[in-house]
Amino acid sequence: MAEPLKNLLHPGLVTDMAGHISSHAPDFDAARFTRLATDGMAALELMQRAERIKDALAETLPADYAAAADILRKALPENGNPGLTGWALLPVNQFVSQHGLQHFELSLALLKALTPHFTAEFGIRRFIHAEQDRALAEISGWVTDANHHVRRLASEGTRPRLPWAMRLPALVKDPQPILPILVALLDDPEDYVRRSVANSLNDIAKDHPVLVTDFVERHIAGASAERRQLLRHASRTLLKRGDAKALANFGFAAAKGIAATLTLATPVVDFGDKLGFSIVVTNAETAPQRLMIDYAIHHVKANGTLAPKVFKWKQLDLPAGASQAIAKDHAIRAITTRRYYPGAHRIEILINGAICASADFDLRME
Template identity: 35%
Template sequence: MASEHGLKRYFDGEAARLLGDRIRLVRPAFDVDGYAAEVEARIPGKELKDRVLVLAEGLRTRLPAAYPDALPVLLSVLGDELAEGEGLFTTSWYLMPVARFVEEYGLDHPEASLDAIEEITRRHTGEYAVRPYVERHYALTMERVARWALSPSHNVRRLATEGIRPRLPWARTLTRFVEDPRPVLDVLEPLRCDPSEYVRRSVANNLNDISKDSPELALATALRWREESPTDETGWIVRHGLRTLVKKGDQRALAVLGATGGEHVRVARPVIGPGRVTIGDTLVIGFDIENTDDRPHTVVVDYAVRHVGGNGRGIPRVFKLTTLELGPGERRFLEKSHPIREVRTRRHHAGEHAVDIQVNGLVLATGRFDLDV
């Protein structure tokens, strides 16, 4: 998915013109030039969501005043449904203000708006638009979400899970599902081995959200899914859905994944290089990993980069490296390239940084490098 920072630049006067030209095909009196000029004048200094709101507000003042009359105009410009693999942020990104229009102005017309969200999500996404409806029209919306989960459309099935994620990025938290995620898990049940990768990724992300607040419930669900649906699709969902717990070294999550015997694994000859790097360089992490037991073991290998914070203490960030099967006495060499780059969520500080090699939740080796900024 594109970052919020990277995507925002697309929502400007040209985006308004792109959308306005499509509207003018069905509503010839639509003022495209005025719409584009207004958007261009109002967006400076605004981030993604506020820019999209500007475009939605411009639509509201130029379409019929009655929401039920304005909605069909917007739905008529949606185009064809996206096929599996077509990116909503590359193919139909300009429809984001249409979804925002329904999110902002349709709450007094929930039936028509939920119908519209279903149509929008076939061409773009309705994951943000549906969340206010969960909050204000809970029973009606959750009944619709349950139906969406059984849709023949992979886009609609994905909406069923993505729209009710407790901690969806760029969206406000659905507190009711943070406190009790069981209604969310009910929706995920028929999707736990979905044939669509697009849907499976959303199911896994949803389970990962749940694991942050209700780890016991997430673990019990993941274990049951593996036992009742021993398919590659379900296995992938479980592995990806427990990733936050695995990165924390949660032994229960590792056991669900079949990763045991970390005490029988040895990490030797860790090499972290070059010893001194700067922003833009690439760090190479290499080491030998050996199973010292006379039985095979499945091992989950991660590495944690402990960046120096402003107070001088290391702030760890865990990255996935691999999951592998080690036979009795087997030894392998693993290597990973790690780019050192600027990120918006963390400021780099000069000094000595550490890299921990973590196997089945246990830190088995540590290397160090110096960062110049």
């Protein structure tokens, strides 16, 4: 069984944090910090543990925020020396976010400094929410930073619907202010940064599909393979929905005269095994067609209803009058982002966004 996410924050990590902070603040009460941060920790989930550690920082660092921020900045790794890094910086993000709004530039500078050691995408969002124009003016300057973690922070931290983080309702409503940041990073040399840009555009597509399809259309002409991949990933939600313009941006049209025959190799699946299935796709038209083939698994929820999840599968060019068979195994196993329930599930085959075949299968669990 996978290790629970909450154990990313644990008593040993708190002890390490106390040591790194103490080395730059002789008056820091490491014992009190450790006691407060670990009190009742075993019963808390990940974000609750982060909150508990954040509150312990507030109780034991200097009351003067600038002095506390200076200690935390010095406690970061530097010149090969160890320091606060990894998940230890999640509660530091929260501390800066909660206590640093009255020290705007100082706090953003601290978040920029810590992001190479753990993302600051959570910490900067309260600053964007509080004073969007002021925050974006600072963040926009990060797109040319020599450190790719800082460049990624410019795109990831401004995502309107960043998972696990507070939503930015003003940017959900009107994402235009962050488009210059995304354009500046379209051809970033790091895939890590480009994927963040794609994820931000995909967030925007959920509320403003036309804005994103127009954006892709403007930037796909003459695009490099890397930029084209970014734009495709940015369009994934729209492609799964069968959005006509999103499909057209990548050379797909509404499928005509396409038939798909679906066969299940495992109509009953035991949890931990694989759903095996295959399809035969036939093009009855007199012209070849470019096909994007995906599939959706409709998972049973706790209340017995079904909820679909679309998975990418295959792209092919099918000649006129031709048929092609393809097969797939889909693992049904424990993952941290989904809880499975037994019962009747469904699989659907989507071709260029349209449902072309479906079948039910049973999931058995002990």
